[in-house]
Every structure is written in structure tokens, then in C-alpha cells.
Amino acid sequence: xxxxxxxxxxFLPRFFRLATISxxxxxxxxxxxxxxxxxxGHLADIQYLAGVILGSILFDYLYRVLKFLRTSTTxxxxxxxxxxxxVQVWVAGLRSALVALVVGLGILALQYPLxxxxxxxxxxxxxxxxxxxDYFYARIWGAPAVLLNFVILGWxxxxxxxxxVFLISLVANFSNVGLDYWMIxxxxxxxxxxxxxxxxxxxxxxxxxxxxxxxxxxxxxxxAAIAELSDWQALKETIALKGNILIRxxxxxxxxxxxxNVSSSFGTEVLAQNGLLLQIALLSQFxxxxxxxxxxxxxxNFKSKGDYHLLSPVxxxxxxxxxxxxxxxxLTAIAFPDPLFGLLxxxxxxxxxxxxxxxxxxxxxxxxxxxxxLEGYFIGLKASSPxxxxxxxAFIGVxxxxxxxxxxxxxxxxxxFSLVAYMLTLVLYLSWQFLTRFSPQSLALEAVKEPVxxx
Numbered sequence: 042x043x044x045x046x047x048x049x050x051x052f053l054p055r056f057f058r059l060a061t062i063s064x065x066x067x068x069x070x071x072x073x074x075x076x077x078x079x080x081x082g083h084l085a086d087i088q089y090l091a092g093v094i095l096g097s098i099l100f101d102y103l104y105r106v107l108k109f110l111r112t113s114t115t116x117x118x119x120x121x122x123x124x125x126x127x128v129q130v131w132v133a134g135l136r137s138a139l140v141a142l143v144v145g146l147g148i149l150a151l152q153y154p155l156x157x158x159x160x161x162x163x164x165x166x167x168x169x170x171x172x173x174x175d176y177f178y179a180r181i182w183g184a185p186a187v188l189l190n191f192v193i194l195g196w197x198x199x200x201x202x203x204x205x206v207f208l209i210s211l212v213a214n215f216s217n218v219g220l221d222y223w224m225i226x227x228x229x230x231x232x233x234x235x236x237x238x239x240x241x242x243x244x245x246x247x248x249x250x251x252x253x254x255x256x257x258x259x260x261x262x263x264x265a266a267i268a269e270l271s272d273w274q275a276l277k278e279t280i281a282l283k284g285n286i287l288i289r290x291x292x293x294x295x296x297x298x299x300x301x302n303v304s305s306s307f308g309t310e311v312l313a314q315n316g317l318l319l320q321i322a323l324l325s326q327f328x329x330x331x332x333x334x335x336x337x338x339x340x341x342n343f344k345s346k347g348d349y350h351l352l353s354p355v356x357x358x359x360x361x362x363x364x365x366x367x368x369x370x371x372l373t374a375i376a377f378p379d380p381l382f383g384l385l386x387x388x389x390x391x392x393x394x395x396x397x398x399x400x401x402x403x404x405x406x407x408x409x410x411x412x413x414x415l416e417g418y419f420i421g422l423k424a425s426s427p428x429x430x431x432x433x434x435a436f437i438g439v440x441x442x443x444x445x446x447x448x449x450x451x452x453x454x455x456x457x458f459s460l461v462a463y464m465l466t467l468v469l470y471l472s473w474q475f476l477t478r479f480s481p482q483s484l485a486l487e488a489v490k491e492p493v494x495x496x
Contacts, residue, residue, distance in 0.1 A: 045221075045280055049350060052127050052355065052478045054349060056358060057212060058203075058337060059201055059335040059338065059339075060331060060332045062173075062204065062206060062207050063332070063334045064205030064328050064331030064332060065207055065209035065210075065331070066206045066331065066417050067327045067328060067330050067331035067334070080465065083254050089330050092177050093172065093173065093232050093235055093355045098393075099160075099177055100177075100180060102402065103155075103181075104184075104187055104410060107144065107188055107191065107287075107290070108290055109286040110137055110140065110141050110188060110195065111191035111192065111195035111421070112195065112286055112290075112334075112337070112420055113137070113195070113208075114120060114133055114134065114137040114192050114195030114199065115195040115196075115337055115338060116197050116199070116341050116420050116421055116423055117199070117423075117452070118128075118130055118134065118195070118199025119200075119330050119337070119339075119341035119421065120344070121133055121199075121345075122200055122201075122343070123341065123342040123343070123344070123346045124345050126164070127259075128265045128269065130196075130199075130200065130266075130336060131263055132195040132269050132270065133196065133199070134192060135267065135270060136270060137192040138192045139149050141185075141188035141191060142188070143190040144186030144188055145184045145186075145187070145189065148179065148184040148185075149182070149184055149185065149212075150176070155181075156174060156177050156178065156181075159177075160173065160174060161468075165380065170496060172232040173232070173354050174230065175236070176232040176235055177236065178236070179235075179236025179237040179240060179242070180236035180237070182240045183240030183241070183242075183244065186240075186244045186246070186247040189247055190209070190213070190243060190246055190247055192251060193247070193250040193254065194209065194250075197209075198338060199338060199341075203258060205250075207398045208249070208253075208411070209246050209250050209253070210246070212242075212245055212246050212249050213242050213243060213284075216242040216245050217239055217242070220237070220238035220241055220242060221234070221238045221398075223238075224237055224238050227249035227363060230394075255270070268355070284425075285425030285426055285428060285429040286425050287340070288433070289425075289428040289429060289431075292432040292433065292436045293298070293432065295366050295436070296317070296396070296436060296440055297460075297464055297478060299444060300315070300319075300439060300444075300460060301315070302318070303314065303444065303447060303448060303456055304453075304456065306448075306452065307456075311336060312452060314398070317457075318374075318398060318401075318402065321370060321374050321402060322402060322409075323404060324370065324384070325366070325370035325371070326406075326413070328366060329366055329409070329410050330413060331357050331361065331403065332362050332366070332414070333414055333416070333417035335352040336355055336356065336359035336418060336421065337417040337418075337420050337421040338421070339351075339355050339421070340352060340356070340418055340420075341422070342353055343355065344421065344422055349481040349482075349485040349488070352481040354455035354482075356414065356415075356418050359414045359417065359418075362408060362412045363410035363411075363413070363414055363445075364411070366410070367406035367410040368403070369408065370402070370406055371402040371405075372403070374402050392494060398453060401454075401458075401460075401461070405460055405464065408461060408464040408465045408468055409464050411464075411468045412464050412467045412471070415467075415468065418470065418475070418479075419471065419479065422479065422484070424479055425472075427478075427479070430470070431466075431470040431471050431474070432467060434470055435463045435465065435466035435470065438466070439463060439466045440459055440460075440462065440463040440466075443458060443459035443462050444456070444459045446459075447459055
């Protein structure tokens with residue numbers, strides 16, 4: 042029996058097909074991180090686990106901040122696909138790849154001052170900091186591959202070539218798991234082994250991605266795209282889009298970095314406990330980001346075709362889907378704490394305290410799902426200034442005061458509240474922008490009048 046869908050929801054099979062692949066590929070990133078944590082969490086000395094949690098803060102800056110390369114590439118590519126402009130599809134990818142390569146090599150060249158600066162700002166016991174530094178100096182060599190992979194995955198997602206995205210993610214993350222076992226358990230390299238395993242797996246993924254792209258490339262189209270790379274006006278608009286999204290990622294990661302750093306100031310056990318809870322939060326976030334990327338792709342595609350009546354249904358579908366997914370993650374952590382966290386560590390004192398604070402996952406994951414879906418909508422429109430303004434207001438006006446209160450009270454509950462307050466403020470601001478300036482009806486009216494720059 043065939044189910045008849047309402048006219049405005051005919052896209053649903055396409056939506057869930059794309060979302061399923063995006064979710065599966067996105068989940069592999071935090072799942073591999075959970076495997077890192079599980080290997081290190083079962084070593085006799087907890088300093089290796091705490092050191093990698095501390096060292097990972099720097100990579101949250103370097104990689105999650107620079108993840109704007111993937112997000113912006115997806116938005117630009119999706120709109121070019123909607124306009125059926127094959128040359129601009131390649132221009133979007135090539136411009137981003139050049140930026141990624143330059144930044145990646147720059148990170149390698151500056152690795153020593155980056156590590157010293159990062160650990161000057163972080164706090165931890167001497168043994169924990171040394172483990173974190175060992176992890177950093179190993180993993181940093183994967184920087185060029187990581188950033189180029191961001192571009193490749195974003196470019197493929199913008200074209201809805203999700204099968205290749207899934208395959209590349211599969212290779213990256215399963216090779217990471219295998220290398221983790223070999224380097225941590227067999228070679229005994231502990232935190233340094235976790236870093237080398239992650240770096241090497243990224244180069245394997247990059248090699249596969251380049252082969253896939255080369256196989257499907259058309260010479261004349263690529264030559265035409267290369268010739269257009271010197272269009273400075275288009276480059277300026279691209280940089281504006283990427284810059285605003287960069288600010289969004291930078292402040293988001295700063296929020297989590299400060300959270301982790303304050304956790305560390307509360308003691309090694311609190312750092313480990315909050316770090317493990319954040320692993321569940323990140324697993325949820327990476328999963329719902331898979332839906333967010335689908336939202337972003339379809340929003341950009343429909344806008345470029347003038348199908349404004351489909352924008353709200355896409356957003357509503359994304360929100361409903363991710364709220365249910367996020368709730369499932371939170372309730373699983375609350376209902377089954379012992380088997381879940383027992384997989385990650387066998388330190389009884391850590392597992393006991395996890396039950397007390399796991400309830401915070403419910404509000405945090407729910408408001409994060411709302412925030413990410415609204416952000417996906419604005420990125421799909423290439424309207425990045427509301428993202429920049431929203432995170433600035435949420436970070437400076439709400440998060441920092443709440444964080445200060447948490448430090449003053451020496452309260453882990455206030456620390457978790459600060460994260461929820463940050464995300465809720467962002468949701469309220471973006472909702473207001475949607476209703477007053479960026480609703481589908483407003484965009485359709487503006488399109489009739491004249492094209493509007495939205496960066």
C-alpha cells in the first residue's frame with residue numbers, strides 16, 4: 042500500500058534517505074572517540090584518560106572550529122547544484138580545498154607554540170598535562186588530512202553523494218579503532234598511541250576521498266572552475282560566509298573548552314566524570330548534525346530553485362526528528378548508567394558520580410537539537426550573520442556570567458546549567474530572526490523585489 046504524502050512533504054523520502062546516510066557517517070566520529078576513551082579508561086592509571094580529555098580541548102579548537110570548512114562548502118555546493126551549475130560546484134570545492142591546505146600546513150608549522158599556548162591556558166596535574174601533550178604532538182600531524190577531509194565531505198554532501206560520504210567515514214573511523222587497539226593495547230603507547238591512530242586514519246580517508254573525486258572528474262569542467270578561482274568578488278563573499286560560520290564554531294568550542302577547563306579546576310575526578318558525560322552529549326550532537334546537514338543541503342537547494350514553500354516543512358521535519366533522537370540519547374544514559382558508562386571506564390568512583398549529573402543531558406541535548414536545526418536553516422540560506430550575532434549574545438551575555446557563578450559557587454550543577462543557558466539563548470535569538478526576517482514568506486517577498494546579500 043502506498044502512503045500519499047501532503048504536497049509540501051513530498052520531499053520526505055529524499056530527506057530521510059539523505060539523513061540516514063549523514064547520521065551514520067557522522068556518528069562514526071564520536072563512536073571512534075568513545076573507543077579511544079574505552080581503551081584508555083581501562084588502563085590502570087586514570088591520568089591517560091584525563092590527559093586525552095584535556096588534550097582534546099585543543100583539537101576542539103583546531104578541528105571543530107575549522108569544521109566551518111565543511112559546513113560552508115556544503116551550503117555553497119548545494120546552491121550551485123540547485124542552479125544546475127556544474128562549474129560552480131567545482132569552484133566551491135576547489136576554493137575551500139585551497140584554504141584547508143594552507144591552514145593545515147600552517148597548523149603543522151605552528152604546532153609547538155600552539156601546544157605551549159594551549160596548555161598555558163589549561164589546568165591539570167603534571168602527569169595529566171604530560172599525557173595530554175603526548176597526545177597532541179602525535180595527533181597534530183593529521184591536521185592537513187583532517188581539513189581536506191572536511192572539504193571533501195562537505196562537497197559530497199552538497200551534491201547528495203552520501204554513499205561516498207559514508208564510505209569515507211567508515212574507512213576513517215574503523216581504521217582508527219583498529220589502530221587504537223594496536224597502538225594502545227599492543228604497543229603500550231597509551232595517550233600518544235591514541236593520537237597517532239587518529240592522525241593515520243585521517244590520511245587513509247583522504248586517500249580514498251581523492252580517488253573517488255578523481256574517478257568522477259570531468260576535465261573541461263575542472264579547467265573552467267580553476268579559471269574562475271581568481272574572481273575576487275565571489276571570493277570575498279565566500280570569505281564573509283566562512284568567517285561568520287567560523288565565529289559560530291569558535292565560540293561554540295570555546296564554550297565547551299571553558300566548561301572542560303573549569304571541570305579540571307574542580308579536580309581530576311570531576312574532569313573525568315564531566316568528560317565522559319560530554320562524550321554522550323557529543324555522540325548525540327554528531328548524530329543530530331547528520332540531520333542538520335540534510336536540512337542545510339535541502340534548504341540551500343530549495344532556496345536556489347525558488348521553492349520557498351518547502352523551507353518550513355524541511356525545518357519542521359528536522360526539528361521533530363532531532364528532538365526525538367536527542368531525547369533517546371539522554372534517557373538511555375539516565376536509565377542505563379552502569380552498562381553504558383561501564384563500557385567506558387571501570388573506575389567505580391567515576392561511575393558513581395555520573396548518575397548524579399546525567400539528568401542534565403535531557404535539557405542540554407534538547408535545546409542543542411533545536412539550536413543546530415535553526416543553524417542548519419540559516420547556513421543553507423547562506424545567511425550567516427544571524428549565527429555570528431546569536432553566538433556572541435549567548436556567549437558574552439549569558440554563558441560567561443553563568444560560568445562565573447559556577448566557579449564562585451564551586452558548583453558542578455551551575456556548570457552544567459551554563460551550557461543549557463547558552464544553547465537556549467541561541468535558540469531564542471535565531472527563532473526571533475526566523476520570525477522577523479528570514480521566514481520563507483519574507484524571503485519570497487525579498488526575492489520578488491531584488492536579490493539580497495545574506496552573508
